[in-house]
Amino acid sequence: MSQLHTNTGKVPIPADSHQPRLDLVAVKADFPILDQRINGRRLVYLDSAATSQKPWVVIRAITDYYRKQNANIHRGLHFLAERATAAYEKSRAHAADFMGGVEREEVIFTRGTTEAINLVSYSWGEANIGEGDEIVITEMEHHANLVPWVILAQKKNAVLKRIPITFCGHLDLSDIDSIITPRTKLLAITQMSNVLGTINPVAELTELAHKRGALVLVDGAQAAPHMPIDVKELGADFYAFSSHKMLGPTGVGILYGRRELLEEMPPFNTGGEMIGEVHFDRVTWAELPHKFEAGTPDIANVVAFDTALTYLEELGLESIRQHEMELTGYAIERLSQIKGLEIQGPQEPAQRGSAISFTDPNIHPHDISTFLDSRGIAIRAGHHCAQPLLRILGKTATARASLYIYNDEADIDALIEALIEMRRYFGV
Amino acid sequence: MNEQLDDMYREIILDHFRSPRGRKPLEKADIKSDGSNPACGDEIEMQVEMDNGTIKDIHVNCKGCAISVASGSMLAELIKGKPIDEVRRIAELVRRMLKGEQVEIPDDLGDIDSLQGVRQFPVRIKCALLAWVTLVEGLKSYEDGHKHAGASTEHDDQPE
Numbered sequence: 071m072s073q074l075h076t077n078t079g080k081v082p083i084p085a086d087s088h089q090p091r092l093d094l095v096a097v098k099a100d101f102p103i104l105d106q107r108i109n110g111r112r113l114v115y116l117d118s119a120a121t122s123q124k125p126w127v128v129i130r131a132i133t134d135y136y137r138k139q140n141a142n143i144h145r146g147l148h149f150l151a152e153r154a155t156a157a158y159e160k161s162r163a164h165a166a167d168f169m170g171g172v173e174r175e176e177v178i179f180t181r182g183t184t185e186a187i188n189l190v191s192y193s194w195g196e197a198n199i200g201e202g203d204e205i206v207i208t209e210m211e212h213h214a215n216l217v218p219w220v221i222l223a224q225k226k227n228a229v230l231k232r233i234p235i236t237f238c239g240h241l242d243l244s245d246i247d248s249i250i251t252p253r254t255k256l257l258a259i260t261q262m263s264n265v266l267g268t269i270n271p272v273a274e275l276t277e278l279a280h281k282r283g284a285l286v287l288v289d290g291a292q293a294a295p296h297m298p299i300d301v302k303e304l305g306a307d308f309y310a311f312s313s314h315k316m317l318g319p320t321g322v323g324i325l326y327g328r329r330e331l332l333e334e335m336p337p338f339n340t341g342g343e344m345i346g347e348v349h350f351d352r353v354t355w356a357e358l359p360h361k362f363e364a365g366t367p368d369i370a371n372v373v374a375f376d377t378a379l380t381y382l383e384e385l386g387l388e389s390i391r392q393h394e395m396e397l398t399g400y401a402i403e404r405l406s407q408i409k410g411l412e413i414q415g416p417q418e419p420a421q422r423g424s425a426i427s428f429t430d431p432n433i434h435p436h437d438i439s440t441f442l443d444s445r446g447i448a449i450r451a452g453h454h455c456a457q458p459l460l461r462i463l464g465k466t467a468t469a470r471a472s473l474y475i476y477n478d479e480a481d482i483d484a485l486i487e488a489l490i491e492m493r494r495y496f497g498v
Numbered sequence: 499m500n501e502q503l504d505d506m507y508r509e510i511i512l513d514h515f516r517s518p519r520g521r522k523p524l525e526k527a528d529i530k531s532d533g534s535n536p537a538c539g540d541e542i543e544m545q546v547e548m549d550n551g552t553i554k555d556i557h558v559n560c561k562g563c564a565i566s567v568a569s570g571s572m573l574a575e576l577i578k579g580k581p582i583d584e585v586r587r588i589a590e591l592v593r594r595m596l597k598g599e600q601v602e603i604p605d606d607l608g609d610i611d612s613l614q615g616v617r618q619f620p621v622r623i624k625c626a627l628l629a630w631v632t633l634v635e636g637l638k639s640y641e642d643g644h645k646h647a648g649a650s651t652e653h654d655d656q657p658e
Binding site: 109110433434435436437440441444451452453460465466467495496497498 | 500502503506507512515516538539540541561562563564565566619621622625
């Protein structure tokens with residue numbers, strides 16, 4: 071376990087690798103929303119950790135679906151129903167490949183990461199967590215991977231334990247052997263923090279959790295858009311992420327679950343589409359994955375998600391990661407030059423993603439956000455759905471700039487210039 | 499937007515933000531009231547010294563955005579020496595103004611008028627309200643015989 075205790079912040083791509091570079095001019099041109107002026111200024115979008123913008127191909131995939139393919143899936147016996155079903159299932163197969171090659175029956179479409187995690191907590195959790203069992207989370211979880219476990223623990227009289235964070239925003243694994251124990255039933259952990267940016271050593275922790283007999287759910291909402299994902303390599307038993315943070319439409323989430331687990335789990339929602347046989351006194355369930363997809367899903371957006379995945383893969387997830395590491399490094403370097411500005415989380419790009427939280431000693435994050443907005447720069451300010459973490463950091467709110475494939479150094483320069491101007495404006 | 503921005507952060511507001519009034523804690527406080535604005539994390543601590551039904555002195559310590567700090571500072575400046583009933587009337591006037599009603603702001607409440615620009619930024623209205631909600635809660639508990647009150651802008655829609 072010595073490797074664990076030194077927390078190396080292992081990431082898939084070393085900082086010195088030479089991936090094909092993104093053609094930023096071409097990428098930017100693919101995003102129609104960026105081609106507009108906000109408050110008389112070029113729009114600088116630095117809020118992709120909240121939701122990403124969408125390329126033309128994805129927007130067109132949605133309208134194409136409604137123009138040429140729209141029908142309800144799986145049940146219809148006509149031409150359109152078959153086409154719609156094939157497109158929907160193709161997206162599922164693509165998501166299975168995207169996660170490093172899992173079985174398509176192991177891929178459940180949900181409304182988003184939040185619903186995916188709720189599915190696990192209600193279905194698996196209800197059936198498998200009992201009094202005195204331990205659920206382990208980390209202090210840096212988003213409410214989506216926190217509230218369901220708080221509620222489950224309360225309901226079942228289970229114990230919610232947490233892995234603390236260090237001063238630098240890494241997980242503190244020095245006492246991990248007393249946190250993950252033989253009583254631990256589940257480790258629920260984010261792969262990348264939406265506040266600190268930290269990339270967690272998930273594979274190592276998964277190995278430890280499995281040794282102690284626990285399952286592992288990984289919240290991949292922040293990681294999946296930005297780096298290659300291999301759920302088997304991570305050892306995840308469940309993996310959840312969202313389409314809308316990775317160029318796809320809103321309303322689509324993905325839950326990967328190991329087949330044996332999904333087969334054992336009772337359904338979450340019930341109704342149409344998820345049944346085998348229905349009688350007035352008994353019901354049998356459909357096969358995987360349909361058992362977990364009651365009702366008509368968000369077909370058009372699932373189909374367009376397929377296009378988003380293709381777009382990302384054509385750029386190359388390694389190249390995306392490389393681009394973001396370089397740009398994150400540049401952003402942190404420039405932000406550090408503004409005296410007094412406090413940057414949260416690891417400073418080394420290889421150990422973190424591209425969401426950069428910061429605070430000014432004299433100007434509240436909401437004032438920062440309002441001022442930047444007047445300069446056409448969109449960032450996020452607030453507690454970022456991570457109130458317990460913010461409390462640990464001693465903040466009520468932070469400002470957060472988060473980067474993606476369509477951002478470049480000019481965007482960072484605009485941010486820095488506006489932050490300097492902001493201090494003059496407020497006169498503090 | 500720059501006009502909107504300058505309309506919200508008027509010079510009077512920035513002046514109150516840079517040097518808030520009422521920062522000095524009181525030695526003798528008859529009312530203590532703490533308020534918070536959960537939506538954005540603004541926090542305020544208030545102490546009031548009463549003298550025969552009037553506000554003798556007030557201390558406001560606000561940790562928050564420029565709007566909440568400025569609003570708290572204006573409150574401290576304005577209500578000192580005023581009887582409870584009048585203070586209530588002013589608080590109600592501010593509340594109605596921030597909620598978008600057309601109200602006449604008397605000249606002797608001058609700075610308050612400058613908060614009107616906040617109305618163009620709906621999420622910031624609660625920041626401007628925080629100090630006033632906290633004060634009203636404090637006065638209410640004082641009259642109910644309590645010394646300590648807690649307020650939250652989450653409940654500012656409720657009848658007072």
